Amino acid sequence: MHNQLPRNKIEQLARLNATRPVKVLAVTGGKGGVGKTTVSTNLAVSIAARGRDVMLVDADLGMANVDVLLGLHTRFHMGHVINGDCALEDAIVTGPHGLQIVPAASGIKRMANLSMAEHAGLIRAFSDLYHRVDVLVIDTAAGLHDSVVTFSQAAHHVLVVVCDEPASITDAYALIKVLSREHGVQRFQILANQTRRSGEGPDLFNKIQRVCDRFLNVGLEFAGSIPFDDYLRRAVQRQTAVVEAYPGSISSVALKNLAQKADKWSVPQGARGHLEFFVERMVGARIGPETVLQ
């Protein structure tokens, strides 16, 4: 279904992509509603605005999906790609600054038990990709869902979004514990969201670090704070990323700072950085019957 370009051109571009390192960021948080989709969407838009080629994968089934947040109309999704109904290129919708968005799948509830042919299809879908990708941002679901583990394991940087409330802290800790003890993820970036005073973010980070230092063997870094901001809610109503709708708002400034930081996080060298290896790692890290790519 690659209608736009001749086959030999696609193959040439896909070969070029196969040697290009891709930085993979998974946005997680444990608890629902902490701001994962808000952060991943605005982060992806902001990194794209910095001139990078960014792809945002919506790996969540939640209500406020990326396409809704950005007011996009989607025809195909990842489920169609896995089924071979369309190429990955056909499912991609374009957002601000050329951001490429892969909409959430519905109907496929079984990332963990894809057949070998479907695995191969998924890997091929990514290796056939002729769009350039420098950074892949993944918006994950709430909770300790298998898909969250799968994507976090496959990512190079795991961003944990936390709010200063007991349930969020407990859930973030539970997520870090499971990912580190059972799935070999040892490094985490902690992002404080919806902060209401200066110093709240660092305090929250210290709280989490203290308990992690005591019980877990992990390295945490403080990625920064995103203040609580009414403009963010207004942007949601306008179905526009806040960094586009209200670029001078306090949340936008903080989100753009985060993008600047994330843009400097190291890009892995060697084969493990390539896009199809990301997918191989992802499908290779299958864990339970319910792992979902949707």
Ligand SMILES: Nc1ncnc2c1ncn2[C@@H]1O[C@H](COP(=O)(O)OP(=O)(O)OP(=O)(O)O)[C@@H](O)[C@H]1O
């Ligand atoms: N910094 C902020 N200031 C004000 N409102 C915020 C902020 N961050 C997120 N919100 C609001 O909180 C709500 C939940 O955010 P979002 O959908 O991004 O969370 P989520 O973690 O993706 O949720 P889910 O677990 O359901 O996927 C949204 O209405 C969003 O606009």
Ligand SMILES: [Mg+2]
């Ligand atoms: Mg969400």
